[in-house]
Amino acid sequence: MTVRTRRRPRTRIGWRAVGTWAAVAGVLFFTLFPAYFMVASSVSVQTGSGTDVLLPEALTLETFHYVLTEAGFLLYLRNSLVVALITVLGSCVLALLAATAVARFRFRMRTSILVMVLVVQMVPLEALVIPLFLQVRDLQMLNSLIGLSIVYIALSVPFAVWMLRGFVAAVPVEVEEAAYIDGASWGRMFWSVLFPLVAPGLVATGIFSFIVAWNEFILALTFLNEGDKYTVAVGLRQFFGQYTTDWGAMMAASTIITLPVMLFFLAVQRGLVSGLVQGAVKG
Amino acid sequence: MGDPVATRPAASTAGRRPSRRGASLRARRRLLPWTLLLPALLVIGILLLYPLLRVVLLSFQDYDLSNVVSGESDYIGFGNYVQLLTDPYLWRVALPNTVVFAVFAVGGTVVFGTLVALLLRTLGRIARTTVISCIMLAWAMPAVSGTYVWVWIFDVDRGIVRQLLQAAGLVGPEGINWFTERLSFYAIVTLNIIHHGFPFVAVTVLAGLLTVPRELYEAALLDGATAWQRFWHVTVPTIRPVFAVVTILSTIWDFKVFAQVYLMPGGSGANPEVLNFGVWSYIRSFSRQEYGLGSAIAVMLTLMLLVITIVYLRSLFRDEELR
Amino acid sequence: MARTRALSVTALSAVVALVASACGDGGEGRTLEVWIMEGTNPDATEYFEDIGEQFREETGVEVSVEFQPWADAHDQFVTAMAGDTMPDVAEVGTTWTPEFAAAGGLVDVTDRVGDTDHYVDGLVEAGQLDGRLYGVPWYAGVRSIVYRTDVFEELDLEEPEDWEELRDVAVTIAEEKEDMTAFPIAGGAMHQMTPFIWGNGGDIAVQEEGGTWTAGLDSAEAREGLSFYTDLALEDGTSTTGATTWLETDLQDNFIDGNVAMMISGSWTPAAILEGNEELEGNIGAFPVPGPDGGTSPSFLGGSHLSVMSGADDEDLAWTFIELLTSEENMQRWSEDTTYFPGTQEQLDPYTESDDPLVQPFAEQMSEAGTTVPVSENWGKIEGDQTLPTMLQAILDERSTVDEAAAAAAQDVEETLNEGS
Structure with missing residues (x-):
């Protein structure tokens, strides 16, 4: 037995x-x-x-060589990287502040703001192209990587606010209270208590913003008219001819586009685990 | 069973907290949320809200290419909306395509993503990092390339699915064109969307799972809860906000899915049976240069999403979740 | 596969910058902005470096060329018009010219061009709106039937000279070559279908005296032509199930892969096909689309105009650039690079006597039976709406009969063309 x-x-x-x-x-x-x-x-x-x-019979790296050099992807990669990093940083900071406000404070119009932030994401991007183009032109941000990044921040912040709001709300209030009892100011509490606890959420948000900035093409295409400012997603479009498509080059370029996202993830993935560590410490 | 959760105070206590401090501090406290919100609101207001307002204004106009160039407006009141709402195409094709597809896509993405997240939690650190990195590939693949790959996989004449089905004797030598039927067309789109969308859900839910304090599980284990009970009564309530966000956002994205339909064979207008709201709006705006009508479709899509989201929040989640 | 050697914009701008710094004394620091469609000419970068050099020598003004991918060019034009960020000179697809002109985006060049007799008629026609010319014919292409000569030899077939023969040839191939699609009927490719409507005496639409359009798709002639074309797939089995949703690019991809024996394809494609699959060298030929009882069926004459955009800083300067591009010498080099036909009749003539089996049939098709779609500012909407592919797919998918689909499409075409008038 x-x-x-x-x-x-x-x-x-x-x-x-x-x-x-x-x-x-x-x-x-x-x-x-x-x-x-x-x-x-x-x-x-x-x-x-x-x-x-x-099951390819013969392999060639010629398409990669072609994409990186002749098709200009080295430059596009650099541009995209600049745009994506500014976007990630900007949207994470802005969203964390805003998310804390809506998750931890009660104030008038809080619900309206939350709903508004949700609503702006509901409009199909395709419908926004022309109004947004006019707006960006009036702000003198056409053909500028920074300008494009700011637009991407605007696009990813609403999402990030909603996402981080969940993470901030999930942090037990007692943890904060404990910090106050220890005499910490709000700023100190925010930085040394709240911030580490929502780090996994920040990482997930960061990855999201990175991918938005990295893969978006309609806006990049309309805002950037100069070849040396193109991002990778815009670069991808050159393989679509009027009557033909250069599949090999397109797929090689797609592969090249995909890899940095993985690298970015590997770079920030530790943050995903830090929540676990925090949990243990807290206990 | 729900006990471990109930001990967590609702976020509403946060507002009462500073009462024992000074009055000036209280005033500062009142300003603090607005200070925190200001930068995000500025960016959203200038770059999203204002253009959105312009879209709404456009939807009340008869606006074509010559208006675009001259900048003149030509208001026609609710004309565009009347035209849309009386069009049987809206009720017979565009609306069902959008809504039914979204239900399946959101359900599929969230369920599959959550299962993957639960699976990932049971893995060791190295295995977990490796698997997530691979999953990232699906997310990172540009939607354009991803869609073409799915179209190749389902290529009617020489695709791998066709070959497998034919080898299994399920499809005759003449084949079936699954791109022309609404149902099979959207089945492929759904697969594409789940493939592209589940990594986000998996990573987010995993991040949520990792913030659940260990003690809660330990307590539940002591109470003799089964794995399912632990998931349903400990995990789900604790990371409810994360689920809410994931579901709402997936709903929003899947309602306005564009490239994954537009780039499919027949999806750019040649087969009107398979268009959804997003593609319909795009074709009206850009292919036919009826920006007013295209904007009206976009506004209707937005309103529809708004209603759904509110119903969602009301019924699925506790009221205080939003307030 | 087709290596449309997309040019390196980077290299180009580097060169432009270099040229600018080396010759900074010329001009008053002005630049002429030009949009050229990307992918037409494999060597466009080099070509436009030379043109830029010539232009600078002539006028002292720099040229800055931006290459726009065809796929998004239409939207790019629209946003540029809305945002007033248009270039000075642009290459405009022939079917877009009336549309952009009506919107006020293009400058009337009727008086500058003067006599248009030496241009290919169809291109001049396509560039007009209310009798005024808005685009200078630059280059053109036309579609004919491209086929596998090795398959024809193996099965002892001759180039068909009327529709009956075309059907017999296709059916023979379909029966004998199991691993090949004899003559795919691509549901998403409009200009593969139109020769069968035009060839049978039908029309997409005709403009009446008062300017009103009447659709011709539902005429007996058009329906008969459509029935012949779609029956090739539905009755005679010369196509495949998948072709119902094929686009023109799918035709070419499958031909390159050796899966297709005959297809209607553009005059610019043989070079790309051979580049995509060298084994086809010497094994492909072409013949004009036959008429129902002999002769040639008209096929769509597509191509590009060069236009001065409204808001150009200096219209005279822009015009000088267009004149330079369309000069005989530059035109000839462009045609050689791109394998498109030049837009002037006298330059086209030598091609019709060419002994190249992949050039002559197309040139013949173009000068004898090249035709255009209805010239209207609203045509772009019909193209954008994919009215004709919708009709074709509905028939091929057997959702509608030829009569039903043609009637529906005719109604759409008529309504759209008469919009705003």
Whole structure:
């Protein structure tokens, strides 16, 4: 009897591990298959629209060379990086402040502001192109990477406010109170208590803003008229001709566009775990 | 069972807190939220709210390319809205395409993303980082490239899905064009959207999961709660705000999905049966240069989302969540 | 696959900057801004460096060229017009010219051009609005049938000379070559279909005396032509299921992959096809789209105009640039680089006598049977709405009969063309 009761949980755990890893494999397959498709068609010599590219007969890196040098992607990468980093920084700071305000204070018009912030995200971006273009022109921000970044901050802040609001609200108020009892000012409490606790939320928000700034193209295309200011997403458009599409180059460029997001994630992923650490300390 | 959660005081106590401090401090406190909000409101107001106002004004005008150039306006009252609302196309095609699709896409994305987040939490640190990095790929892939890849995968004549189905004997040699049927068309769009959208949900929910204090689980374990009970009674209530955000935002995005429909075969207008609000508005505005009508569609989409979001917040989440 | 050697804008601006610094004494620091569509000419960067050099020598003014991808060019023009950030000179697609002119974005160049007889008729026609000319014909292309000569030889087939023969050839290939699509009917490709409407005596729309348009898509001739074309897919099995949603690019991609035996394709494509698949070298040929009982069916004459944009700083200077681009020598080099046909009749003539089997049939098609879509400021809306592909797809997908689909499309076309008049 005792032997049996002891053995059962052990096999359960074994099965559980198998189940976990099977699930991981399934998730990875679903996620990576299209990505594999993208990479495979960028290095395959013969890139029609078919599935021949799945197992390319011959490989070439020529498309990458072409995309980076002749098609100007080195410059576009640099531009996009500048825009994305300014956007991430700007939207995280602005959103954290605003999120704290709506999650921790009660004041008049709080609900209206929250709803307004939500509503501005509901308008299809395509409908905003012309009014936004006129606005940006009046602000003298056309053809400027900073100008574009500010627009992207505006685009990602509403989202970030809503997201961070949830994270700030999830931090128990006692933690804050404890800081006040210790004699901390609001600013000090904000910086040394609230900030570390919402760090995982900030990371998730940061990744989101990064991707928004990195992949957006309609606005970038309309605001940037000079070739040396283009971002990667705009650069991607040059492979679409009037009657033809350069699939190999497009997929190579897409691969190049995708990688920095992963690198950015790897750079900030520690923040995602810091919440766990905090939780332990708090206990 | 809900006990561990109930001990968490609602955020409403925050407002009462500073009562024992000085009056000047209280005044400063009153200004503090506005100071915190100001920068974000400025940016949003100038670059989103004002253009949005212009879109609303446009929707009451007959505005075409020559108006764009000359800048003159030509107000026609509710003409655009009357034209739209009396168009059977809206009720028969655009509305169902938008709403039904969004229901499935949001449901699929949130459920799948949450499952992945739960899975990720059980993994060790290195495995977790590796898996998230891979998931990031799906998110980071530009929507344009991602859509083309899905179209290739489902290519009617030579796509891998077709080949598999044919090998399994489910499809005859003449094949089926799944891009021409609304249902199959949107099934592919849904797959594309879930693929592109679940990493956001997974990462956000995971971040939320990691902020749940350990003690809560330990307490629940001591009470003898099963895994499901722990998820439903500890995890869900604690990270409810995160779920709310994820669901609302996914709803907003999936209602106005554009590139993933526009770039599909027939999705840019050649097959009117498969258009949704976003694409419809775009085609009206840019392909037909009826900016007034296109803006009216956009405004209607916005209003629709607004109503849905409010109903959502009211019914799904406790009232104090928003106040 | 087609390597449209998209140019490096970076390299270009670097060169422009270099030229500017080296010759800073010329001009008064003025620059002429020019928009050129990207992807038409594989060597456009180099070409426009030379043009810029010539222009500077002539006028002392620098040229700054921005290359706009075709895919978004229309929207770019619209926002630029709205924001008053237009260039001085721009390449404008022929079907956009009346639309932009009506909106007030282009300058009337009728008097500057003067006599238009030496231009290809269809291009002049396409550039007019209310009898005034807004675009100078630059280059043009036309579609004919491109086919695999090796397949024709293997099956002992001749180039068809009327529709019956065309159908027989396609059916033979469909029966004999199982791994190939004989003659795909692409549902999203409008100008592959129009020759069958025009060839049978039908019209998309005709303008009456008073300026009102009457749609011709639902005429007996047009419907008969449409039936012939769509029946190739529905009855004769020369197409595939997937082709219902193909665009023109899909036709070309599949031809390059060796899956297609015959297709209607542009005069500018053979070079790209050969570049995409070298094994096809020597194995492709072309012939004009035959008429129902012999002769040639008209096919759409597409191309570009050069226009002076309203708000140009100096219209004379802009015009000088257009004259330079359309000079005989520059035109010839452009045509050679792009494999498009020049926009003047006298420059086109030599091509019709060319012995190149991939040039002559197209040139013949262009000078004998090149035609345009209804010239109207509202045509862009019909194109944007994809009215014709909608009709075609509905038939191919058997959601509508030819009669129903043609009637619906005719109604749409008529309503749209008569808007605002």
